[in-house]
Amino acid sequence: MIEKHPRLIRWTHWLNFALLAIMVWSGVLIYWANDVYRPFFPLWFYNFFRINHRLAEGMAIHFTFMWPTAVNGTVYFVYLLISGQSREIFPHPRSWLRLGRDAFRVALYDLGLAKELPRQDGIYNAAQKIAYSGILLMGMGSIASGLAIYKPIQAYWLTSLLGGYDFARLIHFVLAMGYVLFLIIHVIQVLRAGWRNLRSMIAGFDLPGEIK
Amino acid sequence: MKDPIAREVHKRTRRSILAGLAGAVIGISGWKWLFSQERDEGLPWPLRRVLGLNETLASACYSNSRLTPQPPAPAPGSPIRINGPLGLESPVDFTQWSLRIAGPFEGEYEKEFSLDEIRKMPRTETTTELKCIEGWTERFSYSGVKFSDFLVQLGRPDRPAYVGFETPDGEYYVSLDMDSMLHPQTLLAYEMNGKPLLIAHGAPLRLLVPVKYGIKSLKRVGTITFSDERLPDYWAERGYDWYAGL
Structure with missing residues (x-):
């Protein structure tokens, strides 16, 4: 048996899924009150998920669960660094060109447009490295843009750094929708990769042989 | 029958799935517990408690030296978005209007000011972006007496922790912390965009506190009221954060 995902990474990974779901949902409760990026959510969406007239509740939930979400994400990130797991995820600065090319070839393969996967070193392929590093950057972006629109006067330097209140709000919104998009692709890829891969994020181990 | 590795795989998988399910059950029970708690002003009390902690942190970091963005003043008379008729629906006789000051040492500090008296106080003009709690922003200029100047005129050497505002009909009321009231852009305003206040904007005198969401900028x-205790607040009673600071 090969140890693939440490216990702390697995717990924070699954906890992050629940917390992000709460943050995105309560965020939509807030967004409803001034839905400027129309027609992003159609009316039936608001009705179906009972989003209407829940601004106060949405804000209270959002500004409560922002704490465990940020703490959980930080624990995950710090542990990734100190455990050395980050070496599997972060692309090497000198291989960015190759990384982009390989990720493109992985995407072609996944879409059935290429026969072979590019050679990969380590447990993640180039597309996974981009996706998993990207989601970490997105998390940092959500914290920064969130603070920028939560305290735009006290944290004015951050708000102006992010292009002002309205633009910071747009960043925060796009990142939130990015998590939903990430989730959809992630789930499809996990289903395709099969039980052994999913089990490694549940029980932590993989078996020698075909490592995927 | 099975080889030891297969047994170990089976054992660890089962153990992890059970631990995960236990975690999920604890999480879902915690969520249900949270929303079945007694309500404190429209929110389950644990949420209200966290908003209070956020407020403690925010007021510890608060500084009056940070001003709101100051866009160029719009042309005089430019229209300004009208939002919320709360407290403006009762008829009021503007010739009889006066600003009343109450508490906490009632009687001793009870005072009244006419609009003319307020207009004679030191005048401040500023421009800001006022943010609505719904998410939109409105830019305008406004003039009036800075609340810190008003306190000097009032002759109050003390600084009670809380200030409450109420419309003449008592239908709308807010309360604020003294720190935010002393912000240099916190005004008792009688003009917006260079023109006397419209009735819909809170004539004859309104509060403008751009370091808070617009819900605190009470019209008319x-x-x-001054107090060392937190005073009633219309939106806080309806599930919103009392502090509402930006």
Whole structure:
């Protein structure tokens, strides 16, 4: 048996899924009150998920669960660094060109447009490295843009750094929708990769042989 | 029958799935517990408690030296978005209007000011972006007396922790922390975009506190109350954060 995902990474990974779901949902409760990026959510969406007239509740939930979400994400990130797991995820600065090319070839393969996967070193392929590093950057972006629109006067330097209140709000919104998009692709890829891969994020181990 | 590795795989998988399910059950029970708690002003008390902690942190970091963005003043008379008729629906006789000051040492500090008296106080003009709690922003200029100047005029050497505002009909009321009231852009305003206040904007005198969401900028001020205790607040009673600071 090969140890693939440490216990702390697995717990924070699954906890992050629940917390992000709460943050995105309560965020939509807030967004409803001034839905400027129309027609992003159609009316039936608001009705179906009972989003209407829940601004106060949405804000209270959002500004409560922002704490465990940020703490959980930080624990995950710090542990990734100190455990050395980050070496599997972060692309090497000198291989960015190759990384982009390989990720493109992985995407072609996944879409059935290429026969072979590019050679990969380590447990993640180039597309996974981009996706998993990207989601970490997105998390940092959500914290920064969130603070920028939560305290735009006290944290004015951050708000102006992010292009002002309205633009910071747009960043925060796009990142939130990015998590939903990430989730959809992630789930499809996990289903395709099969039980052994999913089990490694549940029980932590993989078996020698075909490592995927 | 099975080889030891297969047994170990089976054992660890089962153990992890059970631990995960236990975690999920604890999480879902915690969520249900949270929303079945007694309500404190429209929110389950644990949420209200966290908003209070956020407020403690925010007021510890608060500084009056940070001003709101100051866009160029719009042309005089430019229209300004009208939002919320709360407290403006009762008829009011503007010739009889006066600003009343109450508490906490009632009687001793009970005072009244006419609009003319307020207009004679030191005048401040500023421009800001006022943010609505719904998410939109409105830019305008406004003039009036800075609340810190008003306190000097009032002759109050003390600084009670809380200030309450109420419309003459008592239908709308807010309360604020003294720190935010002393912000240099916190005004008792009688003009917006260079023109006397419209009735819909809170004539004859309104509060403008751009370091708070617009819900705190009460229109048509009737009574101001000072207190060492937190005073009632219309939106906080309806599930919103009392502090509402930006």
